[in-house]
Amino acid sequence: MSAAPTPYRLAARRLLRDSLFQAAREELRKRPWAQITMGEIARAAGVSRQTLYNELGSREEFAQAFVIGEGERFIEAVEAAVRANVSDPHAALAAALELFLSTAREDPFVRILLNDDGTGGMLPFVTTRGEGLVEWASARIAAVMLENWPRVAREDAELLADALVRLSISYVALTRESAQRTADAVARLLGPYVDRVLAGG
Amino acid sequence: MSAAPTPYRLAARRLLRDSLFQAAREELRKRPWAQITMGEIARAAGVSRQTLYNELGSREEFAQAFVIGEGERFIEAVEAAVRANVSDPHAALAAALELFLSTAREDPFVRILLNDDGTGGMLPFVTTRGEGLVEWASARIAAVMLENWPRVAREDAELLADALVRLSISYVALTRESAQRTADAVARLLGPYVDRVLAGG
DNA sequence: CTCGATATGTCAGAAAGCTTGACAAACACG
DNA sequence: CGTGTTTGTCAAGCTTTCTGACATATCGAG
Numbered sequence: 001m002s003a004a005p006t007p008y009r010l011a012a013r014r015l016l017r018d019s020l021f022q023a024a025r026e027e028l029r030k031r032p033w034a035q036i037t038m039g040e041i042a043r044a045a046g047v048s049r050q051t052l053y054n055e056l057g058s059r060e061e062f063a064q065a066f067v068i069g070e071g072e073r074f075i076e077a078v079e080a081a082v083r084a085n086v087s088d089p090h091a092a093l094a095a096a097l098e099l100f101l102s103t104a105r106e107d108p109f110v111r112i113l114l115n116d117d118g119t120g121g122m123l124p125f126v127t128t129r130g131e132g133l134v135e136w137a138s139a140r141i142a143a144v145m146l147e148n149w150p151r152v153a154r155e156d157a158e159l160l161a162d163a164l165v166r167l168s169i170s171y172v173a174l175t176r177e178s179a180q181r182t183a184d185a186v187a188r189l190l191g192p193y194v195d196r197v198l199a200g201g
Numbered sequence: 202m203s204a205a206p207t208p209y210r211l212a213a214r215r216l217l218r219d220s221l222f223q224a225a226r227e228e229l230r231k232r233p234w235a236q237i238t239m240g241e242i243a244r245a246a247g248v249s250r251q252t253l254y255n256e257l258g259s260r261e262e263f264a265q266a267f268v269i270g271e272g273e274r275f276i277e278a279v280e281a282a283v284r285a286n287v288s289d290p291h292a293a294l295a296a297a298l299e300l301f302l303s304t305a306r307e308d309p310f311v312r313i314l315l316n317d318d319g320t321g322g323m324l325p326f327v328t329t330r331g332e333g334l335v336e337w338a339s340a341r342i343a344a345v346m347l348e349n350w351p352r353v354a355r356e357d358a359e360l361l362a363d364a365l366v367r368l369s370i371s372y373v374a375l376t377r378e379s380a381q382r383t384a385d386a387v388a389r390l391l392g393p394y395v396d397r398v399l400a401g402g
Numbered sequence: 403c404t405c406g407a408t409a410t411g412t413c414a415g416a417a418a419g420c421t422t423g424a425c426a427a428a429c430a431c432g
Numbered sequence: 433c434g435t436g437t438t439t440g441t442c443a444a445g446c447t448t449t450c451t452g453a454c455a456t457a458t459c460g461a462g
């Protein structure tokens with residue numbers, strides 16, 4: 001059926017997607033999402049409109065994939081924070097969340113997201129239309145948990161990861177306290193559950 | 202006729218060439234040039250043999266292009282050294298040469314070149330078959346000279362650059378003294394000529 | 403509300419690039 | 433000297449991208 005694509009093919013594919021996302025990123029610096037045309041993105045990437053549709057499906061799918069792509073920048077740091085605190089799960093939780101919150105707030109793209117006045121921005125793609133993003137991020141988080149704490153049941157890890165991702169998004173969107181205090185608070189909140197699942201049930 | 206290629210097309214082209222060069226680089230770590238097949242390079246890059254030939258022409262042309270590609274790593278540092286010494290051309294000359302010699306000697310690929318026992322290595326492609334390399338490098342050097350010292354005549358810059366490139370290659374291939382002393386010596390040797398052409402005649 | 407303009411999503415056909423299998427010529431080795 | 437490998441090239445087949453066109457949906461102006 002689908003034979004394994006050669007290394008070069010894979011790289012070319014990634015290059016294409018990256019070019020399109022890069023183009024979108026640059027357009028987003030100039031005007032909000034609603035005012036950016038699929039055709040403009042394609043043209044800015046130096047590619048035909050059809051190619052964009054072939055690769056990303058639709059405007060909706062493009063936006064979701066784009067948001068997930070932006071998330072890559074954060075998830076790696078988060079995963080590293082977890083791995084650096086394998087011996088102390090509570091600390092890992094707090095560190096990862098704190099790292100995420102503090103770096104996200106300084107990120108140019110996140111700032112654009114937060115500046116959304118509700119008319120034509122990309123905010124829906126991390127909230128109401130954010131299924132893809134949440135699924136993707138929580139799968140990554142659950143994976144890193146299972147990798148580092150093998151005694152945790154898959155179901156438990158997935159629930160925890162899902163909740164964490166949702167809380168993280170919420171706290172980025174609407175900050176009450178410092179990243180530090182927020183992270184500690186969430187760590188206290190979820191600590192008991194963590195202890196329970198770590199004990200194996 | 203040849204319409205301007207779009208950004209993505211250019212990037213894809215570069216990706217292809219880079220993949221092929223990368224593959225060659227890795228093969229060269231295992232065995233000498235003469236024992237490496239065009240087919241092996243293509244396969245290692247995940248591309249068909251035909252594509253390699255379409256892109257690079259022939260084994261000979263591939264080797265020349267490859268050597269020039271490796272040269273990119275050095276020429277940038279050299280150009281930077283020149284730009285950092287615009288006010289003192291003698292110092293620029295010495296600094297650039299010294300930088301080139303000392304970094305080149307530590308470079309993995311250059312070491313492979315120097316280990317050539319004469320049977321089947323790539324050494325010819327920087328010496329007897331090095332027209333492409335010398336032309337390319339001296340054009341780059343001449344360009345950076347003309348850019349920084351506009352009073353110099355094109356012809357004079359080209360002669361100087363050509364000689365410098367040839368001397369550089371020779372000194373890398375066959376070192377007598379430290380990079381420092383060699384660079385100073387060459388700077389003394391060519392200093393008078395530099396003064397003359399800088400004076401505009 | 404309707405009209406006109408623009409954007410989305412899709413399609414078929416042309417063009418470009420990559421792959422495959424084959425081949426003659428050159429070369430290398432035993 | 434012959435056998436096997438490599439080089440360089442070709443044609444045919446696929447895949448991907450481009451182009452122009454189209455129906456449909458959406459938005460703004462009058």
